Amino acid sequence: MKESLGVYDYWAYDQRPKITWPGGAKVAFWVAPNIEYYEIDPPQNPSRKPWPHPHPSVPGYSIRDYGNRVGHQRQMALLDKYGIRGSVSLSTALCEHHPEIIQMCKERDWEFFSHGIYNTRYTYGLSEDQERAMIRDSMETIHRHTGQACAGYLAPALSHSERTLDLFAEVGEELFGEQGGVYTCDLFHDDQPTPVSVRSGKRFISMPYSLEMNDTIVYAVNKVEPRQYATMLKRHFDRLYLEGAETGTVMCIPTHNYQVSCPHRIKAFEEALEYITGHPDVWVATGREIADYYLAHYYDAALDSIAAQAATAGKQG
């Protein structure tokens, strides 16, 4: 076990090169609906119980099923209304279980990125070969069902190994070259994309995917009241928009159709979307679009800036 994973360098938020998003936008805004499948009777993993109670854990299983049976279409209608294309964090077995949902996303030209096979199968305890096989399966499944070269990764149920980022970048390169495996959503250290070093040397970045704004964290972990969530989202946006005048920021709302699309919560979510998309200098994009733009325009400058900051600090020290 390592003291730190060491895949990114310290890079102070002040005095970074200025980012300007397309159209002069200050904030790149993306919404990441998680479309997940939790198994009713998954195998045990010694490191983590998939359900808190003996299976079938009806309360947990059935509310997640609500997301797929009911919630997804509601959120889709809302994102359509505000001109937002979702970037789907996908339990890729859902391509087999509920292809009708995948079809509806495809019709809207949404992005799909990998969130593992099931949200009840963890990375913990997998050998390197096993984890590579799981990641490859997930990316091939997305490609088979959507034709997309999977660009992003969020480990299933945020379960990681020391090699997760390396493996994702490598499998992406093997399958799709430069198009596949370019960003991770597993790091929460920044409000801008940042370079992440993987062992293959691939140009690879971290994409801001806020856990603080994640509806499941907000509702299920932090027990926030729905209207307060709308207030949090607006405040989060306001500050990123303000700072975005200096250098472009990224705002992500990660959602779950069994949380944000419930009848008692969807109004609060709509209020926030209306507010955010009502601002002029917002680039409403997908994860891949932001990643591609950043890699093309700012990745190299970022590496230089990180090196320069380190050198300056070295001289002062």
Next chain:
Amino acid sequence: MALNDDYLDYPYRRHGYDHERYAWSMLSERPPVTWPEGKTLAVWINVSLQFYPLNQRGVPFKVPNGMTMPYPDLRHFSLRDYGNRVGIYRVLKALAAHDITPTFAINAQLAEQTPYLVQRLKEHGGEFIAHGWNMDHLHYGGQPIEEEAELVQRSVDTLRRVTGQPVRGWLSPAKHQSFNTLDLLADNGIEYCADWVNDDMPYACNTNTGKLIMMPLATEIEDQFVMSQNLHSEDSWVTQVKDAFDFLLEESREQGGRLFALSLHPWLVGQPHRIACLEEVLSHISGHADVWQAPAGEILDAFHQAAEQA
């Protein structure tokens, strides 16, 4: 040591579900349903009447809102008892003032122990559904089937005997089930169950002895989930219930019939500082031209009728 390779086997990765209980279907894609008299939103108010034993065993887990202190936890025992002695009468008054016919989900042991309460509920009018034996007799995976079969039968038989009603519906304590629960319910003549919260309309489940209908009863706008588990304010609960109602009413006008189901606990919402919040909620959901309020069994009958006409 790495996990066995079979951790990467997915035997149920296929179209539909990883079980056979019910068919996969998206609500938005189903044919629209209309409730009686052309109404679009059916409203089901459930009132749960519960007995939390003092000598709680907590098998296989401690039920939410049960005892937490060393035995004898009189503090939580008597607070729950408050609901059946005092809170329910405030709730009944509020329901009557808004002309609401509720469904009473009652633990069979409580029904047997409190004939006065049962009599009073019958006089108010409403449908009784079985709510298991008590709040410390849970249904769970791994439970011996003989034990669970006896529990279901004892609960249903007792409630039928003391209420004189057919008792067609079931709500498990803590909404927890084993893989056998639905079969056992059907064996005992139960027609519908309120445990699964995966829809905003009724749908059919398979059992060993035919179909059983799931009548979704939202957990996440329950008074106990919002105020006792999430610790949200009373005012926030009112807002959440109103938002849910408004949204479903609007969706029912656009897409076809929907079910708004609200579950209440007299030990919680029957407190003096909360009862006005319930009254505010009931005022908000009453008196709409498109709304049809009925007990769950009647809503189920109307659902069957609508399906036949479709």
